[in-house]
Structures are given as structure tokens and as C-alpha cells.
Amino acid sequence: GAVVSQHPSRVICKSGTSVKIECRSLDFQATTMFWYRQFPKQSLMLMATSNEGSKATYEQGVEKDKFLINHASLTLSTLTVTSAHPEDSSFYICSARGHRDYEQYFGPGTRLTVT
């Protein structure tokens, strides 16, 4: 149990376009979802925390107007990278946690390349 999926797994887009990444909890209700970014050879960096039905809480230095997060249901959260630039190229990973869980369950990640 506790499976999290992400779509797409890889995406290449042109500079200036927007990209949407979906994160789904397949077999449990995720009251909280987290979005991380990871640059090569670096640790995970938390971008934002989202609770179902409320606005996401962004970490310091993360532009909320650039990285739009929507947690519309207990099984789906989306991250939209707006007006993407090459420096946004990274590995984006979501994780989800149920109401009584201490563990965060990670999605497989999305490799974004902006050309």
C-alpha cells in the first residue's frame, strides 16, 4: 500500500512555457503533500507544503507565482512551473502523508529539462 505516482516522469519544454506536474496518492488519502526539488548531487530541497483544500505554504526563496501548487483533493496535488527557464531544470519530487502516518511516501519524481 501507500503508493504515490507522478506524471509525467520526464518532460522537456521550451523556455517561457508552462509545465504541469501531477502527484497522486493511489491507495490512501493524502492530507498533506510536499513538493521537493533536487539539483544534481544535492539533497532534497522542500519547496512547499500543501494541505487539501487550503493554500500551499511556500519555503523562503520559492516564488509562489512561479511555482503554482494546487491540492484540490485528498489524492491529487499539482505543481505548475510557469514561464519556465533553463535554471528551473531539475528533478521534482512529491511526497504525501496520510492523516495518521508519520512516514512520507515519495513519488518517483519528474525530470524537467527546459531548453
Place this chain on the structure above:
Amino acid sequence: GQNIDQPTEMTATEGAIVQINCTYQTSGFNGLFWYQQHAGEAPTFLSYNVLDGLEEKGRFSSFLSRSKGYSYLLLKELQMKDSASYLCAVENSNYQLIWGAGTKLIIKP
């Protein structure tokens, strides 16, 4: 501030034992996690400690001392597939995970 410290890289021999240390300073403590991450993949959960002491799970064990802000991950009978990065993370009182930079473990035959 909040920070997690762990060694950047360690090397060990196949079949041996290795201990990866982690020290932390966070605003509150709700538990400590160890994750394994292979290159290009998402992290996978290894262990969770919330009380002091040793938690054993097969070849992997994790220890916690809350008074010292210290944990270690012990890997026994190392296999080549254990070559990966090992991430220490602490959940603070806001239920956020604070991540260490990870320890790259290199296993040599």
C-alpha cells in the same frame, strides 16, 4: 537555525559493516528518518526513530539519542547494491522534514 550534519561520502568494502552518523539541531523534534536514494531516483524509506535506542530491521539498524541530537544508520553485510546516498531527515514541531545533504556510500568489492 536548523541544520542536519552528516558526512559527505564514505567508502566501505563488500561484506563489511558501515556506520553513517547524523547530528541535528531543529526547532522541535517529532522523529528522525533515514532514506536511501539511488542516483536519479526518489528516496525510499529505511527507518524511523522517535524514541531513544536502536531499531533493527534486517541488515539495517538505526540509533537515536535525542539528548545528544544524534543518530546513526548501521548497515551490515554490505552488498554492492547498497551503494547509494543515505539521507537523514528530522521532522520538526511544524511537521516539516529537515533534510541532511546526504552521505554518498561507495561499496568496493
